[in-house]
Amino acid sequence: MAILSKEEAQAILKKVLSYSKADACEVSLNGSDEGNIRYARNAVSTAGQIDVMSLGVSSTFGKKTGTATINEFDDASLKKVVERAEELAKLAPENPEYMPPLGPQTFSESLTYNAKTAAMNPDTRAEMVAKSLSVSKGAKLEAAGFLVNANRFSSIMNSKGLFAYNKSTNVSFSVTMRNQQGTGSGYVEQDFNNLDKMDTLALSKIAASKANGSAGAKAIEPGKYTVILEPLAASDMLGNMFRGFDARSADEGRSFMSKKGGGTRLGEQLFSENVNIYSDPLNPEVPGSTWSGDGLPVTKTQWVQNGVVKNLSYSRYWASQKNTQPLPFSRSIVMEGGNQSLEDLIKSTEKGILVTRFWYIRMVDPQTLLLTGLTRDGTFYIENGEIKFPIKNFRFNESPVIMLNNVEALGKPVRTGSGLIPPMKIRDFTFSSLSDAI
Amino acid sequence: MLPSLAFGKLISVEEALTPVEVALKKKMADVVLNTAKANGASYADVRIGRYLNQVIATREKRVDNIANGESYGMGIRVIANGAWGFAATNNLDNDSIAKATKLAVAIAKGNAKIMTEPVQLAPQKGYGEVNWKTPIETNAFTVPIAEKVDLLLNVNNEALKGGAKYINSNLFMVNEQKYFASTDGSYIDQDIHRIWPTFTLTKIDAAAGKFETRNALSSPMGMGFEYLKPLDSEKIKGGPVTMYKKRYDMLEDVREAAVHVDEKLKAKPIAPGKYDLVLDPSHLFLTIHESVGHPTELDRVLGYEANFAGTSFLTLDKWESKKFNFGSKEVNIVADKLETGSLGAVGYDDEGVKCGKWDIIKDGILVNYQTIRDQAHIIGEKESQGCCYADSWDSIQFQRMPNVSLTPGTTPLSAADMVKNVERGIYMFGRNSYSIDQQRYNFQFSAQLAYEIKEGKIVGMLKDAAYQANTQEFWNSCVQRCDQNDYRLGGTFSDGKGQPSQASAVSHGSPTTRFNGVSVINTGRKI
Numbered sequence: 017m018a019i020l021s022k023e024e025a026q027a028i029l030k031k032v033l034s035y036s037k038a039d040a041c042e043v044s045l046n047g048s049d050e051g052n053i054r055y056a057r058n059a060v061s062t063a064g065q066i067d068v069m070s071l072g073v074s075s076t077f078g079k080k081t082g083t084a085t086i087n088e089f090d091d092a093s094l095k096k097v098v099e100r101a102e103e104l105a106k107l108a109p110e111n112p113e114y115m116p117p118l119g120p121q122t123f124s125e126s127l128t129y130n131a132k133t134a135a136m137n138p139d140t141r142a143e144m145v146a147k148s149l150s151v152s153k154g155a156k157l158e159a160a161g162f163l164v165n166a167n168r169f170s171s172i173m174n175s176k177g178l179f180a181y182n183k184s185t186n187v188s189f190s191v192t193m194r195n196q197q198g199t200g201s202g203y204v205e206q207d208f209n210n211l212d213k214m215d216t217l218a219l220s221k222i223a224a225s226k227a228n229g230s231a232g233a234k235a236i237e238p239g240k241y242t243v244i245l246e247p248l249a250a251s252d253m254l255g256n257m258f259r260g261f262d263a264r265s266a267d268e269g270r271s272f273m274s275k276k277g278g279g280t281r282l283g284e285q286l287f288s289e290n291v292n293i294y295s296d297p298l299n300p301e302v303p304g305s306t307w308s309g310d311g312l313p314v315t316k317t318q319w320v321q322n323g324v325v326k327n328l329s330y331s332r333y334w335a336s337q338k339n340t341q342p343l344p345f346s347r348s349i350v351m352e353g354g355n356q357s358l359e360d361l362i363k364s365t366e367k368g369i370l371v372t373r374f375w376y377i378r379m380v381d382p383q384t385l386l387l388t389g390l391t392r393d394g395t396f397y398i399e400n401g402e403i404k405f406p407i408k409n410f411r412f413n414e415s416p417v418i419m420l421n422n423v424e425a426l427g428k429p430v431r432t433g434s435g436l437i438p439p440m441k442i443r444d445f446t447f448s449s450l451s452d453a454i
Numbered sequence: 455m456l457p458s459l460a461f462g463k464l465i466s467v468e469e470a471l472t473p474v475e476v477a478l479k480k481k482m483a484d485v486v487l488n489t490a491k492a493n494g495a496s497y498a499d500v501r502i503g504r505y506l507n508q509v510i511a512t513r514e515k516r517v518d519n520i521a522n523g524e525s526y527g528m529g530i531r532v533i534a535n536g537a538w539g540f541a542a543t544n545n546l547d548n549d550s551i552a553k554a555t556k557l558a559v560a561i562a563k564g565n566a567k568i569m570t571e572p573v574q575l576a577p578q579k580g581y582g583e584v585n586w587k588t589p590i591e592t593n594a595f596t597v598p599i600a601e602k603v604d605l606l607l608n609v610n611n612e613a614l615k616g617g618a619k620y621i622n623s624n625l626f627m628v629n630e631q632k633y634f635a636s637t638d639g640s641y642i643d644q645d646i647h648r649i650w651p652t653f654t655l656t657k658i659d660a661a662a663g664k665f666e667t668r669n670a671l672s673s674p675m676g677m678g679f680e681y682l683k684p685l686d687s688e689k690i691k692g693g694p695v696t697m698y699k700k701r702y703d704m705l706e707d708v709r710e711a712a713v714h715v716d717e718k719l720k721a722k723p724i725a726p727g728k729y730d731l732v733l734d735p736s737h738l739f740l741t742i743h744e745s746v747g748h749p750t751e752l753d754r755v756l757g758y759e760a761n762f763a764g765t766s767f768l769t770l771d772k773w774e775s776k777k778f779n780f781g782s783k784e785v786n787i788v789a790d791k792l793e794t795g796s797l798g799a800v801g802y803d804d805e806g807v808k809c810g811k812w813d814i815i816k817d818g819i820l821v822n823y824q825t826i827r828d829q830a831h832i833i834g835e836k837e838s839q840g841c842c843y844a845d846s847w848d849s850i851q852f853q854r855m856p857n858v859s860l861t862p863g864t865t866p867l868s869a870a871d872m873v874k875n876v877e878r879g880i881y882m883f884g885r886n887s888y889s890i891d892q893q894r895y896n897f898q899f900s901a902q903l904a905y906e907i908k909e910g911k912i913v914g915m916l917k918d919a920a921y922q923a924n925t926q927e928f929w930n931s932c933v934q935r936c937d938q939n940d941y942r943l944g945g946t947f948s949d950g951k952g953q954p955s956q957a958s959a960v961s962h963g964s965p966t967t968r969f970n971g972v973s974v975i976n977t978g979r980k981i
Contacts, residue, residue, distance in 0.1 A: 054953050056758045059570045062850055063561065064540060066954075083521065087544075107599070109517050142568075160760035162953040192761040198769075203761075268620065269658040269665055272981060276663030286981075375764075380887045380900060380920060383665065384979040388898050388920075390891045411889075411896055411922065417981045448975060449922050451896035452767070 018047035018067045019134075019167050022181040028071070028089065029173035035098040038075035038105060040117050042174040044309075045071050049167045053141045056160035058152055060145065063138065075101040079114040082107070115332045117174035118311045127303035128184035133211040136165045136187065144189070144216040151220035152193050157227050161191030163216070172311055180307040187214050192393065193227040194454075200233075200406075201454050202226025203373060203393035205248060207433055209303055226372060226394035233406040235450055236397060242368035242424065243445040244361050244398065249391075250440045251432040252374040254351070256387055257416040261319055261345060263328035263338070272385045272417060273328065280328060287323040287420040294318045295346035302436050308344035317343065323420075353426035353438025361427050361441050363401040368441070370396040370403060374412070385415045390451050409454075410447035419445065473631050474504060474526075476643050480583070483635035485548050486530050489555040491637065495532040495562070497575060498555070499636035499805060502528050502546075503847035506629040508595060512606040513622050514614065520599060527847040530555050534562035536572025538828075542848035576830035576838045578807055580639020586801025588647040589794060590678030594627040597679045605682065609708045613655045616712025619665075623653035623708075626674070626947060628959075632804075640806040648797055648959055649681050650674035650947050651704055657715045666718040668711040668902055671695065671736045671884050672702045674947045674959060676797045690940065692870050694905055694912055695883050697734065699942050700795050714903055714915075721917035722906070726976045730879035730907075731921060731969045732872055737901045738860070739944025739962035740885045745925040746787055747858040747962065749894035750814050752823040752833065762953050764892025767925070768820055773833070778820045781929030784863070784967075787815040789824055789856040791840055796857045796961035797945045804851040807840035814858060818930070826853045845956040852952060859943075859963035863935035869966040872936055879907035880919060880974065885944075887920065898922045900977065918978035931972060936965035 020028070025045050032043045047069035054062045072085045075098065082104025086097040141163050152159035165187040173179045190205040202223040208214050245253070260266075266273035266280035273281050296316040297304035306314050310332060318326045327343060335342040362370065377389035391409045398404065419442050427439035483500045490498030504526045511519040527544030528551065539562025543554040566572075606623040613621035630646040652670040659665070675681050677700070684703035689696055695714075696706060733741070748754065749766040757765055772778035791798055791809030802808055805827055813821050827838040844851035873881060884902025891897070900920040905912045923931075945961035 050954075052954060056760060057570075057756070060565060060568055061758060062538070062540065063565065064850065066542075066848060083519070085521075085523070104520065108520065109603075111516060113516070138564075158757060158760075160757060162761055164954070190761060194757070194760060194765075198765075269660055269663075270620070270656055270667075274663065274665075276661075278660050375892055376889045378887045378889045380898075380977045381918070381979065384981045386977055386979050388887065388889045388977075390889070390896065392892055409891065409896075411891075411898060413898075413975070413977060415979055415981060418979065448898075449896060449973075451891045452924070453764075453891035453893035453895050 018049045018069045019169050019183070020047060025169065025171040025181055026173070026179060029171060029179070032071065032073060032094050032098060033173060033175060035095050036075060036175060038077055038102055040076040040175050042074045042117050042172065043071065044172045046170045047168065050164060051136065051138065051141060052162065052164040053145050054162050055145055055149065058149055058159055071097060073097050073101040075105045076114065077105050079110040079112065080105050080108045081111055081114060113333045115336070117176045118178050119176045120178050121180070121307070121311060121313055123180055123306045123313050124298060126182050126297060126306045127300055128182060128209055128305065130185045130210040133165060133185035133187050133209065134167045136211060141165070147217040148191050148220040151217065151224050155224045155228065157193040157195055157224055159191055159193050161189070163189045170305070174311070178311045180311055182305045182307065184305070185209055187211050189214060189216055189219060191220055191223050193223040195227055195231055199454060200227045200231030201393045202230060208431065230394045230406040233408045235408045238410055238447040238449050240444045240446055242365060242441065242443045244358070244365060244368055244370045245440045245442060246358060246372055247430050247432040247437040247439050248373045249371040251435060251437045252377055253387065253416045253419060254437065256377065256379065257385060258345070258349065260385065261329050263330045264334040266328060267338070272383060282325050282328055284325055285323050286325050286417060287320060288423040289323045290423055290426060291320055291323045291420050292352040293320040293349065295349050297346050297348045299348055299350060299436070301431055302348045302350065302434055304346050304348035304434065312342055312344050314344050314346050317346070347434040349435035351429060351435070351437050353429045356425065356427040358427055358439045361425055361439055362398055362403065364425065365398045365401060365441065368398040369407065370398055380413065385417050386413060387415065388413050390453070409451040411449045411451055412446060413448045414446045473645070479633040479643070480635070480641055482528065482546060482551055483633065483641065485551045486555045487635060487637050489552045490532045490559060493556055493559045495534045495559050497533040497637055498530065499634065500528060500530050501804060501844065501847055502633040504631040505846060506595065508627040510599070510602050510606060510625045512603070512610060514610055514620065515607065517603055525846060528554070529844060529847045529849070530558045531850065532558045532562050533573050533575065534559045535566035537562045537566035537569045538573060539563070539565060540850045573828050574831050576827045576836065578638050578827060578838065581642065581808065582639065583641045585643040587645040588676055588799065590647050591680040592678045593647065594649050594679040595629060605704065609653055609704050612705055612708045613712055616709055617657060617716070618655045618712055619658045620656040621653060626650040634802065634804065634806050636806045638806060642802045642806060644801055646800060647678055648674060648676050648947070649678065651682060651702060653708055655708060655711045655715055657719060659719050664719060666715050668714045668718065669884060670704070670707055671902070672698065672704065672707065673736070673943055674797055674945045675700070675795055675943065676799050676961070677795055695903060697736070697942065717915040718917060721915040723978050724916045724919040724974060724976050726974060728971045729974050730876050731972050732876060732879055732881040732907065732966060733969065734869070734883045734966050735942040735944050735964045736884050737882045738964045738967055740888050741899055742858060742860055742962040742964060743946065743960070744888060744890045745894055745897055745928065746815065747855045747960070749925070750823050751853060751855060752825045752829050753853045755823065756832065759951065763951050767893045767895050773820050773823065776819065779818055779930065780815050780820045780926060781818045782932045783817050784932045784935055785815050785818045785929050786861045787858060788812065788861060789814050789839070789858050791856045793857055793961070793963065796943055797959035798857040798961055803840040803842040804844050805838070805842040807838045807842065809840040812839060824853060824856060829853065843958055845958060849956050854951065854958045855949065855960050857961045857963070860935065860967065862938045862941040862965040865937065867934070867936045869936055869940055872934060872966060872968055873907055873912065874910040876907045876968070877909055880916060881905040881907055881912060895924055896922070897925065918976045919974055920977050921972045921974045923972055928969060928972065931969045932967060933970050934968040936967070940965040
């Protein structure tokens, strides 16, 4: 029920719009069918399947807009939701930032859907988890993990004739393995659109090896160190930075992208010259939707080139205020790297620390983007190009902006979350205290 | 950090005020219980939930969003062949209910094939037909939207008059109409209310390229709209900040915030080192939440959350020893599911257990955890402590944190008098950045406002101050608590736990409390 075809979604949206009496009307229809299985202490704890669909209607009279949502789809409910949106619109104050709906747009066909992922069922999930449990039980470790797959569609239509539809699939797996003494812990996490790429056995073996390898960690002094961030750790830091690529907050003076004296840092050399970041929803490794929530086409966009900020994201309203073109952000981020593997980066390091992942990252200072958080599930000391011994976890206080000014080397990017992120060698990364957590 | 509340279908105020008939809910529940038993379940419970939300969001002189939402459906949980099974439906005709019940039983039987040991459920007597309501004076859903919008726009106006460049103000309201029934013989009807007013005020120093913000010092509460009716007897004045108990003066707070942000823009950077900290309840609640609430969750201790939230340093051997020195003798921490005005107050939890109050840390020693029915036997309890909660009818209920609070001191002491005895210290208000490791040893917290104390006097505002500590060392540095008159609740609307993640609302009470010799760092950097 929840995953409608393009034609089915279009038919419902057209029907909803036919009930509209407002000056302008925008309708969205989204659905997902999500199945999951959770395990802990080497046994399945919960399993479920959730199937949901919802319709949202925004009606506008002049500059007064009201929004209503519903999860029933009979004709009476569809009429009711339009009436409610119109009632709310009449009660609402004028919105000086209201933007009239866009007319029809042209969108590229996305690469987000995979039929095999869409066909996953409880048996597929149980089988994938059984492979993971075979690793933990075989290695006498305790596993806790989560496997979830989703089949989604999203669509929008408005009274100016714009229509957009996208269908996507995703499968996501993560597992933590701990030894029985509680002295070692390892973790992996992986997302794909395509089920064929997901190998829970191989991933679980990495978690097991980290759990065994991290046992018996030694304490070393906090301070500034050269670090090699695995792509997951690097991605944890960058995610917080991408939210700052918003022109409005930069123009308003409340972002790390704000310039002293007013304006933004667009065009400034903010990072090392070897930092190049773009987004591309048509990259087959990290496919994304080719349209944004307000109906704008999403295309390949360079955000940072040779360390220079090349673009900031503009909403339609803010672009109209600044006499520029609106530019949506995309989650299909690609940070370019080199051809070196993680092992190559370790080999070329005289003294340093390998970080598997970070945990509980929070913003400390939005002006400098200073973040705090901790290492977790496998932190190792490197000397003369080799991993020497596991070390106790650290708390860090560091800004991704400072970090990307201290880039020594970048490895080959790999899919991490919804982006392609390289492992990174960073000098002078600031660890501020030790943690006893394992 | 504002929660992202999920809204279901939008409904009118009139509809929100008309609860579903109890007799109808009982009839639907009986379909579940009878079908489950007939299909081989040894236990079944059903939650029929109607979750109402209203949010009003404004910015400067305009309303960003007004939304009413409803989510209505049924969650069915059974034990069959010794294993749990769960299914949910929002089709509430008898056939759909029976079908979902059979699905839950089938899932339980499937899970039984791969289980390692059968579920051991602590015994629970049935209560028959009972009910419970949050003791509110004014149902926030009955207050006209125009009145709420006016309040927020007045708040924004005060902020702009005070020189704010930007002001966002929001009002969140929740009503959970929950019906629980189980094969133990309980039919429990509950009506639960929560409210959270908040704002963020921003000023910019463009020439210096600096900005500062201050968030509201309100608390989310288990109350009705009366929380927003100011009352002088519920204020504590005399310090650098007006503090609020069970009535909040949003206009007064925003006027003070405008002044505070000017002080923040000119504040002196902290010199790193050891300081005595005086922590206001508006700040301390989050430290309690992270460093006491989470590590005493029994499911974390046992490893059920290892892949997401983490485990706990408070392992069973520490509890069994009956002498694990969690904190100083001042540290007395209780779990309390009944406290009036708190977010976690309910009559019964989401598996039909009557709620209560118990010690977690007694005179500094770890004495207990937080448990639910299928965990109680692990710590030798004969009954559950009533900590089971699901954030929606379609979520599986599991162990969630009750209100966990630091009790007030018994010797009369005001916050102002506490400050007088501090030679070199920092007085902190409001939550800001917070981070703690996955076993809850090492944490770092900062505040909305940090004042320097020198020789018993507040001498000015500090910036870039964050304290770092080890949980056990921190609570052992607790030397003094203010008395009952200073005791207040803080809380969060959206504590996250579980996979898929579920949100829960919880309060933490405390008096203003002093901690000696805590390490404070300077977080200022240049980019």
